[in-house]
Amino acid sequence: MPELSTADHSQNPPVLQIPRRYNAAYDLIERNLRAGFGAKTAYIDDQRRLTYAELDQRSAAFANALLALGVQREGSPHAGAEDRDTSARSWFVNHH
Numbered sequence: 001m002p003e004l005s006t007a008d009h010s011q012n013p014p015v016l017q018i019p020r021r022y023n024a025a026y027d028l029i030e031r032n033l034r035a036g037f038g039a040k041t042a043y044i045d046d047q048r049r050l051t052y053a054e055l056d057q058r059s060a061a062f063a064n065a066l067l068a069l070g071v072q073r074e075g076s077p078h079a080g081a082e083d084r085d086t087s088a089r090s091w092f093v094n095h096h
Contacts, residue, residue: 002026029056 003019004027029052032040038053050058 001030004031025059029059 002021002023005019005022006017008015008017029042032038032042032052033056038056039051041049042052042055043050
């Protein structure tokens with residue numbers, strides 16, 4: 001799994017440390033899960049709300065389905081997504 005970023009807020013401006021193997025979506029979801037915010041809303045669109053825990057579960061299921069179909073990591077399955085929800089979830093999966 002990718003590492004999480006860190007920020008030293010004792011300095012102004014804060015000093016950010018971004019790992020060499022960094023994944024912004026993973027950082028966003030994992031950081032909130034570790035902080036105990038799994039039940040908090042992470043995603044909202046016209047039709048639904050998803051919590052961080054739900055987004056994590058859906059992302060994992062979608063990623064596993066793509067892997068089972070032979071889609072390689074670091075690809076861009078979201079490029080052809082026809083609706084906003086699928087596109088957003090596939091972006092999270094691809095970057096999770």
